[in-house]
Every structure is written in C-alpha cells, then in structure tokens.
Amino acid sequence: MKLQLLCLGLMLLCTQGEGDEVVRRNFDAGKILGNWYTVEEASSKRETIEKGGSMRVFVESIEPMEDSALSFTYWTNGECKQFSVISNKVADGVYVAEYDGYNVFRIVETDYTNYVMFQLWNFKAEGNFQLLQLYAREPDVSGEIKRRFEHFCHKNGIGEGNIIDMTTVDRCLQARGEK
Template identity: 30%
Template sequence: MSLLLLAVGLTLLSSTQARHWGPQDPNFNETLVGGNWFSAAMASNQPQLMKAAGARRILIHHIQVTPRALRFHLHQRINGVCVPTVMTANKTKKKFQYLLEYIGQNRVFLEKVDPKSYAIICTHHKARGREMVVVTLLSRTPEVSRDTLRMFLSYCRKHGLHEPSVIDLTRTDRCLHARQ
C-alpha cells in the first residue's frame, strides 16, 4: 500500500499540475504587464498542437490590463495569414489567475514577471478528460536574452515540460509584419 502511495505522490510531483505561485512579490502590480510584447517561446505537454498552423500557436503582441481582466491582442496564422484576435481573460478570486473562453475553458496563470524584460504565462485547458498545458514566454524586445531563455527552460522543466516540447518562436514567423 505504501508503495502505491509513493508512486502516486511521485506522479503528482512530476506532473504539469505543479502549483502556480505567480510573481514572487505578492504585492506585484498586475498593471505592469500591460503594453507591447513579443512571443519568444512556447512549451506544451501536447507539442503537436503547437505547430505553426495549430490552434494553440497564439502570438501575443499586446496586453491590456483592466480592473477585471487581461485583454490579449494577438495574431494566429490561419491558412497562412496572420489574423488579429482579441481574447479576454477574466480575473478569478485567486491572485494572478484568470479564466479565458477559447476552445473551451482555460485557466490562465500570470507566473514569473520582470515587467521591463519578460513575462511567463501558463495556461491549462481541459477537454474530453485531458489537460493541455501551454507555457508562453513573452519578451519586451523581439530577441530574448540567453539568461531569460534558460530561466524559461528551467520553469518548464519544473512543470514537467522538457526541451523537446519547447518552441523557440524567435526563429519562426511571428506575424511581426502584421503588428500595428
């Protein structure tokens, strides 16, 4: 019996269900994530859905912060065309957690943030008994520093996502030509 409990415990520790802490400063002002961003990297426990034309390949270029929500201005490649979209993630009672309706219900967590440099957003989507996790690294500049990328990879590993599931978006078409 104790072997079974140990196995369950180890599975939970290594799963993508890791606890979300949000920014280290509990008094972090969420309005600081507002403004222009560049999608720099993504990782997922279902990397096949992150392909260039995948529904989950979302390229955030601006975050608008309101008292009750985060509004993401983004692009998606649909049939080879960069299509602008706006998605709204509404605040929940939990700090740094939001709900977003897109292909079902998504829990969006504002994770690590350096408002002048980078932000990490983690999204959990449940559908048909399966959970998809997508972690996105945003950068204030089109390029991202090696230190920031290493920190992102470390964050992903801690959440059960390893390098084969990470996409470096700085080497792909991020619809930069479509930004206003």
Template identity: 30%
Template sequence: MKQMKLLLLIIGLALVRGTYAHKERHENLTGSWHTIAVAANNTAKIKKEGPFRLSLHQIIAKDGKLYGEFSERKKGKCIRLLLASHKTDKENQYVSIYSGANIFYFTHVKPDEYIMVTLYNYDGNDITLVLMLTARQLNVREEIKKKFEELCLYNKLKKENIVYFTKHDQCEKLAP
C-alpha cells in the same frame, strides 16, 4: 461530461466573483509584448497553425479584465485575436475561453522585461499544459531562456516540447 460541467461552474463562479472581488493593478503588464517561446505536453497544440502557436502583441487592462492582442497564422496569413481574461480569487490566476476553457497564472514576472505564463487548457476531455515566455523585446537574455527551460523541466516538459518563435512566427503584419 461531469468534469466539463464542473469546470464550467468553476469558471462561471470565478468570473462573477473575480471581477468584483479583486481590483489588482495591471498597469505594469500593459503595453507591447512579443512571444519568445511556447511549450506544451501536447505538441499538436503548439505546432504550426496549432491553437496555442499564438504571437502576443499587446496586453490591455480595462474594466477589471486583461485583454491579450494576439495573432495566429492560418493558411499562411496572420489573423488578429483579442482574447479577454478574468481575474479569479487566487493570486495571479485568470480564466479565459479560447480553444476550450483556460486557467492560467503569471508564473514569473519582471514587468519591464518578461512574463512566463503557465496555462491549463480544458478542451473536451483533454487537459493540456501550455507554458509561454513573452518579452518586451524580441531579443532576450540567455538566462531568461534558461529560466524558461527550467520551468518547462519542472513541469515535466522536455526541451523537445519547446518551440522558439522566429520572425515568421511573430506575425507582425496582420491580414486585413
């Protein structure tokens, strides 16, 4: 319980301070994206219908926040999610609330091609590490996938912990 209170205090401070202290340029990340792969130390979070089996469609920068437009598949239907994140004082660090509290970093960024994200999800007493590879195009070069696999190994995630998205996972048609 103390850990959760401390985490909420940290997130609260980050939201207040981060929103006003940083005016970073996010324009280079805005626009269309596709989830290529996700990995996690708790694979239940990325299995079919798991909370982090999310397909990113778009990043929007507005009012000092970044918004991710995602979809998730629930009971066979694709559901749209718009998740807000707030910049903290740390370089490339953001916080968001989704399936618990999240602190994430843009680990590797090539704005015209791909983004690799490292996310820590705090859900009750559980802490889950989630890595995500997104790209501007559905087909990415093999060296980008290899770089993502190396990031996973660096974070002690085995290849078996990586899920590569299929066209079915992309949820391109959303439920009404």
C-alpha cells in the same frame, strides 16, 4: 572606515539598475500593459504549438481592464489574423478565459520591463494539456531568461522536444507593422 564606506557606496552604485526585480506574487496588472512578443512556447501536447496548432499564437499586447480582467491581442500563425481574448481574474495572478476550450492560467513571474512567464491549463472534451509561454517586451530576450523559462518547463514535466523558440518562425511582425 572612510574607505569601507566608499567601497560600500561604489558597490551599491554599480549594482543599482542591474536587472529588474523578479516578481512571483502580488502582481500589478497595470505594469504588464503594453506591447509584448511571443519568445518561447512549450506544451505537454506539442501539436498545439506547432504550425497550424490552436495555441500557436503570437501576442501583440496585454491591456488591463477596469474590472481586473486582462485583454490579450494576438495574431494567428500562417494567416496573420488578429483577435482578442478577454480573461477574468479569479485570484492574484490567476485568470480564466474561453479560447479553444476552457483555460485557467497564472502569471508565473515577471520583471515587468523585460519578460513575463505564463502557465496555462486547457480543458476540453478532446483532452487537457498544459501550455507555458514566455513573452518579452522586445522581439527576443537574453539567454539567461530563456534558460530560466526552459528550467521552469522541465520542472513542470515538459521536455526539450516540446519547447519551441518562436523567434525563429513567422510571428506576423509585418502584419503588426514591424519588420
């Protein structure tokens, strides 16, 4: 019996801290505040995330606001100009924002300390599209998290050819004071 308790205790100790809990609802916006990096983007209209595309933006930070809104600070590709977008909360993990059309997006999942995934629908006269984004606290994430994101893309009808690994392009890191 003592040996079983010892083994159980060792198992619990060894697994403690292994990976953070994945959250898919009841999000705490206060836990996603701070600096982030754009790691991967996927779109049903690839041209929106290619060089010069309106949605080829690189996140720097997410800041919760007092009225439950979120403020996103981004850099544009190419010119590396900084801008912010305020999004208003409409439900748990669901927000709306005006940027190159009307956008409704949701937090898909996060572990707060490593990554967050977003699903966005953009509506405008020229046509609608879906955008999926993977942000991370560090400039890159593990292969496991990338595979999880890519599986989510496929599940939502976005194929491999419409997923771009943003860690291989100029993400304006020098403009934000990094190498």
